[in-house]
Amino acid sequence: MGRSEPGGVAPTRFLGIAAAIVVADQITKRMAVDALSPAYVPHEVLGEWFRLTLVYNPGAAFGLHLGSYSRWIFMVLTVVAVVTMWRLYRASPPDAIWRVRALWCVTGGAFGNFIDRIISPRGVVDFLDVGVGAWRWPTFNLADIAVSTGAILLAIVLWNEEEERVADAKAVPLPEHPTSP
Template structure:
């Protein structure tokens, strides 16, 4: 039985989400097991491996909000995941969109798992230039960011080509 292209795209979206989830859970488990909390290990001149916990969202938004934010971000992750699953399965969704949604879904689920299990998200990648540090992040954050960039690229260039092709 042949698999239709749309079905392959749906499978791709969910496979990417599963791979991101597994990779993120594995890397965070390794950090928790092998890197002492609060430790900083220089790996490259511009990259440290760290072990920090973020109780907030991106850039530590609401990190010190008192604990309620954990449940708030879990609810947001569940709602976003339901929406992303619907978007991956929706007829007419392109392969690029399904890829993007899969990457974002995997990252959202991975960070949600952290909030459920640890009460906070483990961040471990620390890019810096001299004393100037980007906020620490993890593989789930990278996946979410790549998925978002792919969506923007698709919207800007992919739809333009489709309009040009349709005259």
């Protein structure tokens, strides 16, 4: 691990960890498709609190849908997001390990769902289903967990970095001005 690399993490390691998230996501989705078909039939794991339910989501997280062009719009937005995450990674200072961890989560998760949009016109494979009775969280997958966790962590990290910048700016002494007699 090079200390001069962004977040102390070499680009190959950053991409390797993001790729590991993609691989884990794709494996769990293939397992869900194989084991949970037909779609939309819940399989209780921990009662109705946690179920496995195969769902094809043509939109984005939490059922966000933008009409018949959703698939293509979200594919373009994913490319923009991944490029942005890469640029944020490359701009990260060597001591920004938590920022880099957040970025590899978002990058890996975004790319995992991107693959689904490329290979399936039905949408992204979701299968993790939590809730009680009619009160259910939208069905999600491992990529969604990575994106959400990474986005929350990134928001916290960037907020803390801004707080540190403000504190550092306040700590800089002002130049002395001669007082008039």
